[in-house]
Amino acid sequence: MLTEEQVDSYIENGQVTAPIKLNEEVIGAIQTKMEALFETRPDLTPDYLPALIEMDRSWLEFAMLPEILDIAEQLIGPDIIVWSSALICKSPSKGKSTPWHQDAQYWPIRPLETTTVWIAVDRSTTENGCLRVVPGSHKSREIFSHSINNSDRIVLNQELDSEVQKQMVPKDVVLERGMFSFHDAYMVHGAEPNHSLKRRASLTFRYMPASSHFDRDLARKKTEELQVGDVSKRQIFQVRGTDSHPDNQLSTL
Numbered sequence: 220m221l222t223e224e225q226v227d228s229y230i231e232n233g234q235v236t237a238p239i240k241l242n243e244e245v246i247g248a249i250q251t252k253m254e255a256l257f258e259t260r261p262d263l264t265p266d267y268l269p270a271l272i273e274m275d276r277s278w279l280e281f282a283m284l285p286e287i288l289d290i291a292e293q294l295i296g297p298d299i300i301v302w303s304s305a306l307i308c309k310s311p312s313k314g315k316s317t318p319w320h321q322d323a324q325y326w327p328i329r330p331l332e333t334t335t336v337w338i339a340v341d342r343s344t345t346e347n348g349c350l351r352v353v354p355g356s357h358k359s360r361e362i363f364s365h366s367i368n369n370s371d372r373i374v375l376n377q378e379l380d381s382e383v384q385k386q387m388v389p390k391d392v393v394l395e396r397g398m399f400s401f402h403d404a405y406m407v408h409g410a411e412p413n414h415s416l417k418r419r420a421s422l423t424f425r426y427m428p429a430s431s432h433f434d435r436d437l438a439r440k441k442t443e444e445l446q447v448g449d450v451s452k453r454q455i456f457q458v459r460g461t462d463s464h465p466d467n468q469l470s471t472l
């Protein structure tokens with residue numbers, strides 16, 4: 220659980236690192252599952268692999284870890300839906316960068332309240348391209364101007380405009396293996412390429428309060444507008460509390 224100061228820090232900065240680690244058994248199981256997946260499916264793109272739960276329902280087990288949900292509850296309330304899952308596994312020497320962006324640019328959720336848990340499967344450092352965040356950039360709850368960048372040297376295609384980038388003061392989120400961090404949907408973040416000799420793998424899940432609407436029509440619109448993958452058929456799961464929005468089409472656990 221987070222202390223009151225840590226919750227306040229998330230509200231103030233848009234990111235907080237959990238004061239606990241996943242135990243070795245859990246993080247080892249995530250690593251083994253990830254490596255087995257990429258070994259058996261060389262056609263997949265490890266740098267950014269979304270919709271994991273759709274591919275294999277058993278990933279849901281990790282999205283429901285009580286130590287993660289307890290903190291998510293402190294940040295977005297007791298009624299929690301998990302709606303996204305991804306592996307971001309950046310190989311030694313050739314891992315791609317993540318352009319500066321706000322997740323809010325992408326997500327078809329209204330009201331747009333979402334927190335992401337970013338779990339370090341490997342030690343994540345400045346050298347291997349750890350997550351970088353701009354503390355406080357989420358506070359105005361506005362989506363800054365982004366452009367499409369379809370370069371194959373980056374993951375994701377929405378990039379914050381350079382005028383906005385110039386005003387930013389980023390901070391590295393350095394994590395030991397098994398540590399995890401939460402970030403708000405409006406927070407500006409990105410990552411440098413992995414030029415090091417060490418892999419940088421992470422597992423992410425995104426949670427929204429059940430009072431928000433996962434708007435599948437808006438998802439289809441965004442797919443066209445932003446030239447991004449279609450999330451309108453995503454399976455979304457109530458992992459804690461009760462659903463309070465009549466239009467969410469939940470999948471059963």
Ligand SMILES: O=C(O)CCC(=O)C(=O)O
Pocket residue numbers: 307316317322335337350408409410421423
């Ligand atoms: O890990 C990365 O490189 C990017 C992560 C990210 O953009 C996210 O989880 O929202």
